[in-house]
Amino acid sequence: MPELPEVEVVRRGLESHVVGRTIDSVQVLHPRPVRRHLAGAEDFAALTAGRVVLGAARRGKYLWLPLDSGDAVLAHLGMSGQMLVQPSGAPDERHLRVRFALRPVDGGAGDELRFVDQRMFGGLSVSPGGADLPPEIAHIARDPMDPLFDEDAFVAAVRRRGSGIKRILLDQTVVSGVGNIYADEALWRAQLHGDRLGTKLRRTDVLRLLAEVRAVMTAALDEGGTSFDALYVNVNGESGYFDRSLHAYGQEGRACDRCGTAIVRVSFMNRSSYFCPVCQPRPRARRAA
Ligand SMILES: [Zn+2]
Numbered sequence: 001m002p003e004l005p006e007v008e009v010v011r012r013g014l015e016s017h018v019v020g021r022t023i024d025s026v027q028v029l030h031p032r033p034v035r036r037h038l039a040g041a042e043d044f045a046a047l048t049a050g051r052v053v054l055g056a057a058r059r060g061k062y063l064w065l066p067l068d069s070g071d072a073v074l075a076h077l078g079m080s081g082q083m084l085v086q087p088s089g090a091p092d093e094r095h096l097r098v099r100f101a102l103r104p105v106d107g108g109a110g111d112e113l114r115f116v117d118q119r120m121f122g123g124l125s126v127s128p129g130g131a132d133l134p135p136e137i138a139h140i141a142r143d144p145m146d147p148l149f150d151e152d153a154f155v156a157a158v159r160r161r162g163s164g165i166k167r168i169l170l171d172q173t174v175v176s177g178v179g180n181i182y183a184d185e186a187l188w189r190a191q192l193h194g195d196r197l198g199t200k201l202r203r204t205d206v207l208r209l210l211a212e213v214r215a216v217m218t219a220a221l222d223e224g225g226t227s228f229d230a231l232y233v234n235v236n237g238e239s240g241y242f243d244r245s246l247h248a249y250g251q252e253g254r255a256c257d258r259c260g261t262a263i264v265r266v267s268f269m270n271r272s273s274y275f276c277p278v279c280q281p282r283p284r285a286r287r288a289a
Pocket of ligand 1: 256257258259260261276277278279280
């Protein structure tokens with residue numbers, strides 16, 4: 001599943017390849033990716049064809065393309081979504097779902113923005129009047145890479161919550177864009193167990209964790225940036241994760257890079273958490289009242 005750094009790589013790709021372009025025509029090849037556009041595929045195409053793309057923005061894992069109509073194309077990559085820029089006439093990808101034909105620039109060859117999604121958990125919709133910030137995602141918190149991210153508000157929000165810090169990191173109303181992998185990696189780096197309660201963390205713990213979240217994301221972003229290909233606005237949504245030097249996530253049974261103890265896996269919200277039982281001791285159980 002693409003996490004925030006991958007989505008940011010896509011945003012940058014859209015910024016350099018699609019912003020400023022006019023969408024000549026739109027073809028929806030499968031209804032499912034536009035299911036959140038309740039007025040239907042034809043309406044989706046009608047609202048986007050002929051429009052100029054003015055920007056490429058992101059809030060958490062959502063992307064949007066502000067249009068000159070004041071609307072926006074809102075996109076989520078889901079588990080397997082990709083945004084590709086391909087020359088017109090390039091063979092269709094097997095899981096091509098939506099095709100935006102882009103008007104040629106300066107007599108050059110035409111190209112297309114393609115939304116490709118095998119599993120179709122992701123999708124596109126038009127957000128009416130959503131050019132500045134689509135109302136559908138206005139509730140989502142800024143992510144730690146956002147220049148306007150409010151550290152003090154984050155610390156306060158964490159320390160108000162009586163749930164485990166990992167659960168808080170995954171709460172998109174507190175901080176967006178932190179998925180399971182980056183949460184486990186940042187907690188390992190900060191030497192905090194994910195079950196530590198927000199209310200029990202010191203301000204310095206939260207700030208240290210936030211710094212590690214940023215460090216993990218920055219490292220991933222740098223890797224995503226290096227695999228960037230001119231034709232591919234996106235790197236493959238599934239690529240890259242396991243090329244990275246992961247210290248905790250997926251490392252069950254392997255020696256902790258800090259202390260040598262075997263990394264432990266436990267189930268967590270239908271997924272898994274990985275941690276070092278020595279570097280990241282579990283919080284002591286509360287005494288029965
Ligand atoms: Zn360790």
